[in-house]
Amino acid sequence: ATLLFPLGDALEVVTSGGGKHFRCSSCGQGLGPTTGNWKSHAARIELAAEEVGPGLALDERMAITQHVCPACGLSIDVEVRRHSEDPVVDIVIH
Numbered sequence: 001a002t003l004l005f006p007l008g009d010a011l012e013v014v015t016s017g018g019g020k021h022f023r024c025s026s027c028g029q030g031l032g033p034t035t036g037n038w039k040s041h042a043a044r045i046e047l048a049a050e051e052v053g054p055g056l057a058l059d060e061r062m063a064i065t066q067h068v069c070p071a072c073g074l075s076i077d078v079e080v081r082r083h084s085e086d087p088v089v090d091i092v093i094h
Contacts, residue, residue: 001028010069010076011038013093020093029071034093037086042067042076044087052078 001016001023012025013034022031022038031038045066049058058064058080065087067077079088 007091010074011091022091024069024072024074024076026074027069027072029069031069034091036092037089038091039067039077039087039089041070043070043073044068047078 001014001021004013004015004020006012006025007022010025011031012023014021014023020034022034022041023029024031030041032041045068047064047066049056049064052064061082061084062080063083064078064080066075067079067087068075077090079090081088
């Protein structure tokens, strides 16, 4: 795989096998093609509001999800979304 560019401190875009893919910048674990949602290849940890910050309150309809590398555990992203919704697709590269 050849590094094309970093996306923040924990995610990279590489070219491999004729396509572009996301990977963990720490261990190189593949996180799927750039045309899809990398979060579907990451491990997820549901966080309680008090784990994020003291005195933080969260509406009961909402969830705080930490997306981590399934191989090394590096924290890649934390998002707040409704329980009923899929993870946000925030990066798509064609």
